[in-house]
Structures are given as structure tokens and as C-alpha cells.
Amino acid sequence: MREFSLDEHSAxxxxxxFRAFSDTSRVRILSALLSGERNVRTLAELVDISDSAVSHHMRGLRQMRLVVARRDGREVYYSIQDQHIITLFKQGIAHVKER
Amino acid sequence: MREFSLDEHSAxxxxxxFRAFSDTSRVRILSALLSGERNVRTLAELVDISDSAVSHHMRGLRQMRLVVARRDGREVYYSIQDQHIITLFKQGIAHVKER
DNA sequence: TAAACATATGAATATATACTCAGATATTAC
DNA sequence: GTAATATCTGAGTATATATTCATATGTTTA
Known part of the structure; x- marks a missing residue:
């Protein structure tokens, strides 16, 4: 059994x-996006934080390429970009529900 | 398509x-534990933080029941408690490697 | 019992993070 | 053009977190 640990960079x-999923508001946002794209206002209502707070979160998620934005008129619709991410996220939810 | 988001409590x-996996040091600790149990001193060396810092991390992970402690003499050996957790964690690693 | 070693704990501190507010930018409607 | 609406951005702030240091606890050995 060799000594091994992920190097600093990979870790x-x-x-x-994982940090993307480590905040209650983002988890609620992402869970809302599981059933399809949503605009900022809708997400803010569902999660009960300000539009601004949602926008800040979406910027982070966009930069990590976990979500994509689609503009339609003055609204911006976000959706989850990556199927792997959906799987990973759902597994986390499942794990918590099992307890 | 119904409006839905995880409730505050579940989220x-x-x-x-996910927060358990959201810190570089903890990721390195957990990756080391993937290949079997390790004591505090070994983990501290592998991750290059103090014994104390490791101990603090392990307390959190223990409280979340992600790891278990086994005392052998004056050493304490930690290992990952749950197979689901291993799967989840490995998937995160795989996702990052794919990019 | 005392000394040495391994781990745990609490306090202090430095950094990161999430949030709101105020104002900027973009788009549509009048 | 102006007004109204949706989103974004930056500043400021409050809270959370990761770390080290000093010290305590637990275990073995002399």
C-alpha cells in the first residue's frame, strides 16, 4: 500500500x-435548475434571496462552466451545462436522503 | 414543468x-484515505499541514460520519466510513481530470 | 512515577464567502 | 428620445473557515 495523496494543484x-455545491442557496438554485432553465427573478423567488445574490452566484457557476446563460430579451435563462454535474449533484442529494 | 427547489433544510x-469536500487539505486527506487507513501524523506529512490542523479536520469529518477513528496504542487511524462517499468523491476527481 | 510520544482542544487570527445596497448596463415599450 | 424592467457589478459588511500556537489528554516505556 503506497503513500499517496492528490497533489496540491489537483486537490x-x-x-x-465541490465548493460550488457547498452553499445552501446554490444547492437550492441548482436543484431548481434540475427541472429545466430558469431566469434570475424566478430563482430569486424560489430561493428567497435578492436578484443580486442570485446573479453573484450565477457568475461563479458560469465561470466554473457548471451552468450556461441564454438571453431572451431582457431576461437571462440559466441551465445546467454538464450531464456529469447533474449526476454528481443528484448523488449528493440521494446520499443525504438515505440517512 | 413545475416550479421546484429543495427546501432550505434539505439543501x-x-x-x-459537499462542504466536506470543498477544502484543498481535506481533499488531500480523503484522497490519501482512499488507499486505506492512515494515522494523524502520516496525514499531516502527506498534506503538509500541522498535526493539529489534521486533527481539526478529522473531527469535522468524524462528526459528519464520513470517517471513523480506530485507536491503536497512542496512534489514531482514520478511514473512510461509507462506500457511497468514496464513489461520490471519486466522481468529483474524475470530473476534474476530464477537463 | 516520570518522560516521551500521539492526538485533541480552545483561543486567536487571517482569509474567504455570502449577502445587501446603490448604481451601471442592456433590452423593450411607449 | 424617456420610462420601465431585468440583470450585472463593485463596495461594504458580517459571518464562516482554516490555520497555528499553546496546552491538555491519553498511552506507552523506562
Whole structure:
């Protein structure tokens, strides 16, 4: 059994990914996006935080390429970009429900 | 398509789970534990933080029941408690590697 | 019992994060 | 053009978190 641990750089990336799911508001936002795209206002209502707070979260998620934005007129609709992400996220939810 | 988002309480639990994987040091610790149990001193060396810092992290992970402690003499060996957690964690690593 | 070693704990501190508010930018309607 | 609506951005703030240091606890060995 060899000594092994992810190097600092890789570990930082993994941590960054999981950090995207590590906040209650973002979890609620992402869970809302599981059933399809939503605009900022709708997300803000569902999660009960300001439009601004949603926008800040979406910027982070966009930069991590976890969501994509689609503009339609003055509204911006967000959806989950990556199927792997959906799987990963749902597994987290499942794990918590099992307890 | 109904409006839906995880309720605050459930979302908080999901976030808490993912938060366990959201720190570089913890990711390195957990990746080390993937290949078997390790004591505190070994983990501290592998991750390059103090014994104390490791101990603090392990307390959190223990409280979340992600790891279990086994004392052997004056050493304490930690290992990952739950197979689901291993799967989830490995998927995160895989996702990052794919990019 | 005392000394040495391994781990745990609490306090202090530094950094990161989530949020709101105020104002900027973009788009549509009048 | 102006007004209204939706989103974004930056500043400021409050809270959370990761870390180290000093010290306590637990275990073995002399």
C-alpha cells in the first residue's frame, strides 16, 4: 500500500468543484435548475434571496462552466451545462436522503 | 414543468455534505484515505499541514460520519466510513481530470 | 512515577464567502 | 428620445473557515 495523496494543484481543483455545491442557496438554485432553465427573478423567488445574490452566484457557476446563460430579451435563462454535474449533484442529494 | 427547489433544510444538509469536500487539505486527506487507513501524523506529512490542523479536520469529518477513528496504542487511524462517499468523491476527481 | 510520544482542544487570527445596497448596463415599450 | 424592467457589478459588511500556537489528554516505556 503506497503513500499517496492528490497533489496540491489537483486537490485544489477538486475542492473548487465541490465548493460550488457547498452553499445552501446554490444547492437550492441548482436543484431548481434540475427541472429545466430558469431566469434570475424566478430563482430569486424560489430561493428567497435578492436578484443580486442570485446573479453573484450565477457568475461563479458560469465561470466554473457548471451552468450556461441564454438571453431572451431582457431576461437571462440559466441551465445546467454538464450531464456529469447533474449526476454528481443528484448523488449528493440521494446520499443525504438515505440517512 | 413545475416550479421546484429543495427546501432550505434539505439543501442545507446537501451543502454540508459537499462542504466536506470543498477544502484543498481535506481533499488531500480523503484522497490519501482512499488507499486505506492512515494515522494523524502520516496525514499531516502527506498534506503538509500541522498535526493539529489534521486533527481539526478529522473531527469535522468524524462528526459528519464520513470517517471513523480506530485507536491503536497512542496512534489514531482514520478511514473512510461509507462506500457511497468514496464513489461520490471519486466522481468529483474524475470530473476534474476530464477537463 | 516520570518522560516521551500521539492526538485533541480552545483561543486567536487571517482569509474567504455570502449577502445587501446603490448604481451601471442592456433590452423593450411607449 | 424617456420610462420601465431585468440583470450585472463593485463596495461594504458580517459571518464562516482554516490555520497555528499553546496546552491538555491519553498511552506507552523506562
Amino acid at each position: 485544489a481543483h477538486v475542492a473548487e468543484l | 442545507a444538509h446537501v451543502a454540508e455534505l
